[in-house]
Amino acid sequence: MTEHKRKEPDMHGWCGKIRVVDLESKTFEDIRPEAEIYHRHIGGRGLAGYYLKDHVTRSWDDPAMPLLFFTGPLVNTDSPTSGRMTVMSRSPLTGTVGDASVGGKLGTLMKKAGIDGLIIRGKSENLCGLHITETGVTFEDAGHLKGRTVGETFHSLPKHAAAAVVGPAAENGALFSSVIVDRHFAAGRNGIGLVMAVKNIKFITVSGKGRTKVFDEPRLAKAKADIDRLVAASPALSGRFGISNFGTGALYDLMDARKMMPTDNFRRTRFDGAASMNAHTYKERYQSRSKGCMGCRIQCKKVAKDGRGIPEFETMSHFSALLENTDVETVMEANRLCNEFGMDTISAAATLSCYSEISGKRLKSPDILRLLADMAYGRGEGAELARGSARYASSKNRKEASISVKSQELSAYDPRGALGMALSFAVSTRGACHLRAYPIAHEILRKPVATDRFSFLGKARMIKIGEDTNAVADSLTACKFVFFAASLEEYALVFSAVTGVETNGQELLKKGEDIITLERAMNRANGFTKADDDLPERFFTEPGSSDANLAIRPIDRDAFLNAREAYYRVRGE
Numbered sequence: 001m002t003e004h005k006r007k008e009p010d011m012h013g014w015c016g017k018i019r020v021v022d023l024e025s026k027t028f029e030d031i032r033p034e035a036e037i038y039h040r041h042i043g044g045r046g047l048a049g050y051y052l053k054d055h056v057t058r059s060w061d062d063p064a065m066p067l068l069f070f071t072g073p074l075v076n077t078d079s080p081t082s083g084r085m086t087v088m089s090r091s092p093l094t095g096t097v098g099d100a101s102v103g104g105k106l107g108t109l110m111k112k113a114g115i116d117g118l119i120i121r122g123k124s125e126n127l128c129g130l131h132i133t134e135t136g137v138t139f140e141d142a143g144h145l146k147g148r149t150v151g152e153t154f155h156s157l158p159k160h161a162a163a164a165v166v167g168p169a170a171e172n173g174a175l176f177s178s179v180i181v182d183r184h185f186a187a188g189r190n191g192i193g194l195v196m197a198v199k200n201i202k203f204i205t206v207s208g209k210g211r212t213k214v215f216d217e218p219r220l221a222k223a224k225a226d227i228d229r230l231v232a233a234s235p236a237l238s239g240r241f242g243i244s245n246f247g248t249g250a251l252y253d254l255m256d257a258r259k260m261m262p263t264d265n266f267r268r269t270r271f272d273g274a275a276s277m278n279a280h281t282y283k284e285r286y287q288s289r290s291k292g293c294m295g296c297r298i299q300c301k302k303v304a305k306d307g308r309g310i311p312e313f314e315t316m317s318h319f320s321a322l323l324e325n326t327d328v329e330t331v332m333e334a335n336r337l338c339n340e341f342g343m344d345t346i347s348a349a350a351t352l353s354c355y356s357e358i359s360g361k362r363l364k365s366p367d368i369l370r371l372l373a374d375m376a377y378g379r380g381e382g383a384e385l386a387r388g389s390a391r392y393a394s395s396k397n398r399k400e401a402s403i404s405v406k407s408q409e410l411s412a413y414d415p416r417g418a419l420g421m422a423l424s425f426a427v428s429t430r431g432a433c434h435l436r437a438y439p440i441a442h443e444i445l446r447k448p449v450a451t452d453r454f455s456f457l458g459k460a461r462m463i464k465i466g467e468d469t470n471a472v473a474d475s476l477t478a479c480k481f482v483f484f485a486a487s488l489e490e491y492a493l494v495f496s497a498v499t500g501v502e503t504n505g506q507e508l509l510k511k512g513e514d515i516i517t518l519e520r521a522m523n524r525a526n527g528f529t530k531a532d533d534d535l536p537e538r539f540f541t542e543p544g545s546s547d548a549n550l551a552i553r554p555i556d557r558d559a560f561l562n563a564r565e566a567y568y569r570v571r572g573e
Contacts, residue, residue, distance in 0.1 A: 013077070013212065015115055017031070018115060023124040026139045043477065045099055048070040051066065052066065060194075060195055066089065068119055075110075077220065079220065081478045084101050086101055094190060094407045095406075095407075096528065100192055101435075101477065101480075103292065113134045113210065127146050127200050128200060130205070131161075131205050148167075148168075149341065151340055162182055163206075172386070173194065177344070178342050183339075188346070215496075217497075226493075237484055246279035252317060256270070261317055262317065263322060263324065265350075265354060265401065267538075276326070277321075289302070298482070308332060308335075311335040329365075348375065354403070388408075388409070389404055404431070404536070405431050411432065413440060414552075416552050419555065423560070428467075438480060439451075442466075461566075467516050488506075489505035
């Protein structure tokens, strides 16, 4: 990694400082990148990728592999939906670039502490915690927290600070373990929690009171008001049945109606029990209230009256339809356990579904909850399942039962019902991921324009643009959901007002393209090829759940391969 010493005197938006922590020597230093590095890579996911690139071919458990926490220039300002940040390293689950965008107040307090990012190197000799403040880093022995759940660990930490914590799943080697932020927000997928655990870090707290300088406050206020109006007018976000009212679970009925809800380990696409397992059921039964990231008016996170988090859509779907479970309380408790143990809910549920298919056992509620605990603590069959469905299925000579791409399990959108999603799952740089391009916006929500979900026509360019846009969102940082209503043109005005760096939507989109290009190059350096940009065979040979009104056919493999080649062409590969 190149360390730069010069800071622009009038930097706005960015703090101009990144903190580097050495766990072996228990020391830290602050580096000051040149402004050009900020301008090119923006922040968040883009800037984290810049600092990962020189190390990405190392093993994920190599002490020299950095663990990166990065904010963006809009964080800790009045910019809309700007309370997120990126956690990045190399993924233990997939071997790809591993990253997660996470909400809460961690990113905001990192900026208040005067830093744009945190680079953690080495491995602590003993289990430790880090306290990040405006003045430096304090190292604390955390041996007494070994094996403690996420909730128990948070209970022991300062209440004024933001915190990132790993649970027993990471300590026991689960390849899809998460970093949990502020109790209710998960940096899930990819197994980033395991990278934190192998460095012998139990928790990181961040506190600060500083302000982020904004170049033009009145201009920012106007740009913010424009985006707020678009959000308020968006039925998908602010409507009666939108995400603001029901959380991401608002998508549950849509996926059911479109016959693309993964059921019985993706062997069917319609779940008979869906009508009694939707977001409305959770809202009524658990009397949920809204919660969200700092600076966000959407408030998509929902918390039950008893303090438990209401599951996100993917969790809601996978712990019901995918496992053929019709008990709402089991879904609630599975979600709580995954968060307490620090495990990604999507991979956990999908791995259990793979196990169910291979074993021929339909899992009942007690089985689901028991196996989750066994996965977190490395007990019995749970120790095998904690390696993810791809490794588990391979060990049983049943590779076809793992519904994964690059060893990462698919989320709750059956690709036979949305061919843009099929292509997006295949080419994603972090393994199967609905959020890399989020073509559901086009194919189901019809935003910004409607497209034929059963056609690959135009999908290659649509996926590229979606990936580039979301790379920008993850770098600014901003919530992807706001782009159901606003566009990069609106966010270019926000960016220019905050930083004083004049830009437009097309220039931001080009920066997003560069971020994806770098991620794909890092994956190629680790041996990934076109053969890895593929879907499980099941989707090409088996139909979904059809009826007289709608046929869910297998994906035409030749059409898929042609669309993939078109994607490579528009990427210039």
